[in-house]
Amino acid sequence: MMGLSHNALWVLASMLMLGTAAGLAGCFAYWKRQSLMSDALAHAALPGVVIGFAILGFKSLPVMLLGAAASALLGAWAVTAIRAHNRVKEDTAMGIILSVFFGLGIMLLTMVNRMPGGGQSGLDGFIFGQAAAMVRQDMRTMTAVAAVVLLVVLISFKEWKLYLFDPAFARGIGLSGRLMEAAYLTLLVVIIVIGIQAVGVILMAALLIIPAVSARYWTNAFGTMLALSALFGGGAGVAGTYVSTLGDGWPTGPFIVIAAAGIFLLSLVFGTRKGLFVKAMQRRAQMRRLKPQAVRRDPLAEGEALP
Amino acid sequence: MEPVLQVRGLHAAYRRTKVLDHVTFDVMPGTLTAIIGPNGAGKSTLLKTMLDLHPRLGGEVRFFGTAYRNAKLKVGYVPQRGSVDWDFPTDALDVVLMGLYGRIGWFRRPGRRHRELALEALDKMGMADFAKRQISELSGGQQQRVFLARALVQDADLYLLDEPLAGVDAATERAIMEMLKTLRAAGKTVMVVHHDLQTVEDYFDHVLMLNRTVIAHGPTTEIFTQDTIARTYGGWLRRKERVTG
Numbered sequence: 001m002m003g004l005s006h007n008a009l010w011v012l013a014s015m016l017m018l019g020t021a022a023g024l025a026g027c028f029a030y031w032k033r034q035s036l037m038s039d040a041l042a043h044a045a046l047p048g049v050v051i052g053f054a055i056l057g058f059k060s061l062p063v064m065l066l067g068a069a070a071s072a073l074l075g076a077w078a079v080t081a082i083r084a085h086n087r088v089k090e091d092t093a094m095g096i097i098l099s100v101f102f103g104l105g106i107m108l109l110t111m112v113n114r115m116p117g118g119g120q121s122g123l124d125g126f127i128f129g130q131a132a133a134m135v136r137q138d139m140r141t142m143t144a145v146a147a148v149v150l151l152v153v154l155i156s157f158k159e160w161k162l163y164l165f166d167p168a169f170a171r172g173i174g175l176s177g178r179l180m181e182a183a184y185l186t187l188l189v190v191i192i193v194i195g196i197q198a199v200g201v202i203l204m205a206a207l208l209i210i211p212a213v214s215a216r217y218w219t220n221a222f223g224t225m226l227a228l229s230a231l232f233g234g235g236a237g238v239a240g241t242y243v244s245t246l247g248d249g250w251p252t253g254p255f256i257v258i259a260a261a262g263i264f265l266l267s268l269v270f271g272t273r274k275g276l277f278v279k280a281m282q283r284r285a286q287m288r289r290l291k292p293q294a295v296r297r298d299p300l301a302e303g304e305a306l307p
Numbered sequence: 308m309e310p311v312l313q314v315r316g317l318h319a320a321y322r323r324t325k326v327l328d329h330v331t332f333d334v335m336p337g338t339l340t341a342i343i344g345p346n347g348a349g350k351s352t353l354l355k356t357m358l359d360l361h362p363r364l365g366g367e368v369r370f371f372g373t374a375y376r377n378a379k380l381k382v383g384y385v386p387q388r389g390s391v392d393w394d395f396p397t398d399a400l401d402v403v404l405m406g407l408y409g410r411i412g413w414f415r416r417p418g419r420r421h422r423e424l425a426l427e428a429l430d431k432m433g434m435a436d437f438a439k440r441q442i443s444e445l446s447g448g449q450q451q452r453v454f455l456a457r458a459l460v461q462d463a464d465l466y467l468l469d470e471p472l473a474g475v476d477a478a479t480e481r482a483i484m485e486m487l488k489t490l491r492a493a494g495k496t497v498m499v500v501h502h503d504l505q506t507v508e509d510y511f512d513h514v515l516m517l518n519r520t521v522i523a524h525g526p527t528t529e530i531f532t533q534d535t536i537a538r539t540y541g542g543w544l545r546r547k548e549r550v551t552g
Binding site for chain 2: 031033155156158159162164165166168169171172173174175216219220221222224225
């Protein structure tokens with residue numbers, strides 16, 4: 001990476017941190033069987049970003065991110081509310097919230113862009129992500145928040161494992177389910193909010209979902225899965241961002257998703273636990289073991305005729 | 308002697324269907340009680356409602372004379388085997404260690420002593436050779452034994468088990484019943500949601516017959532009769548005949 005400007009190195013470093021944190025939180029969503037929840041939350045953040053901008057009339061990242069967090073949490077609350085009061089399944093509820101909030105966000109965005117000065121708002125960058133548009137302060141915030149997420153996961157690793165594997169038992173021995181649920185949602189929302197500027201609301205979820213799924217192909221230990229997922233997330237973040245900075249105005253999100261998809265494909269085929277290649281080799285070895293027996297018991301080999 | 312568990316007028320529902328209707332009973336220490344009743348009688352819901360895992364619409368539950376939240380560490384709960392995802396990436400020893408988390412303390416790592424305790428519990432359930440085995444690779448009976456080992460290390464005074472004998476092999480059933488009888492001999496109290504009427508008299512000294520409300524409760528020899536079975540199971544005549552005929 002020689003020859004990269006000081007600024008580009010800063011961008012890559014903060015994307016490494018973001019990807020790492022997203023990889024960790026993605027594992028939690030994976031074992032809560034709520035991968036789609038991260039997608040719903042990311043999409044639901046868009047209206048908040050636009051409203052945050054519209055209220056001030058100029059671009060202020062903290063206010064826009066506050067708006068993003070508020071509308072993402074509103075989306076999460078709406079998913080829970082729809083499910084609790086109707087016979088609607090969770091994935092259906094998430095599908096509704098995801099599309100409605102995103103539609104609302106785009107509608108507001110169109111209106112804001114027509115306001116005087118709105119065209120230069122840079123709000124479009126929040127859809128597909130624009131890592132190059134980040135200023136130093138944004139990157140510092142992103143890195144600090146990601147570091148806190150890492151620390152939280154490291155300290156409470158055992159609690160997360162228990163909560164994700166057996167929440168009823170966890171409550172039985174005094175681990176508050178409500179507290180863990182709140183911590184989980186906060187973690188997810190915080191990562192989404194700091195990530196949307198760089199990755200975009202549409203594709204942010206990929207950084208949460210794909211590393212975790214890929215890691216599952218390599219290991220049977222929860223700790224290793226977390227570590228691998230963090231590594232994959234960080235790798236995809238850096239690789240995608242690096243490629244996107246090669247062109248002028250290239251969006252970051254799509255390149256990150258393609259990098260993550262590459263990791264997923266490699267894991268799917270070569271993963272040492274559940275990879276297709278390993279499975280095929282195991283099947284072959286098994287066939288070879290069984291073969292001599294099969295030949296010995298073949299009636300034709302013993303001169304018997306088939307009926 | 309003070310009862311270890313007192314339930315007074317407990318009510319619970321799923322949506323608009325009442326599942327528990329004025330459930331009242333006391334459990335004395337050192338007893339081994341079967342909770343029996345037809346499907347939908349509220350057996351699992353009773354356990355979950357007592358443990359605040361399911362909303363309580365009314366009534367009172369006291370463990371060791373106090374509310375559940377003050378007695379959590381004295382109560383060991385073994386949920387149904389199907390309540391967790393056995394594909395979760397971990398091994399048998401790790402699951403048993405979870406039973407010690409309350410004692411280890413939050414945000415602390417388990418030490419070697421904890422590992423030894425967990426191994427000991429696995430050994431008691433005849434599972435020492437499977438300590439490092441992925442839980443997804445265990446048979447149903449072995450998974451149930453891991454759950455029981457996790458309850459053992461909790462060292463609770465009252466155990467509540469939800470269908471531990473459902474769908475397990477004969478060896479596991481023997482191992483589990485042996486463990487429960489050892490617990491009782493050590494002065495612990497055990498309640499088990501049970502589904503096999505034929506083994507009630509052999510395994511349990513007390514029986515709680517439930518069908519949304521308590522039909523009968525007391526020593527098995529006194530209250531487990533043709534009459535109470537008929538009243539508990541209502542139309543389930545086929546089973547009644549199998550047991551009494």
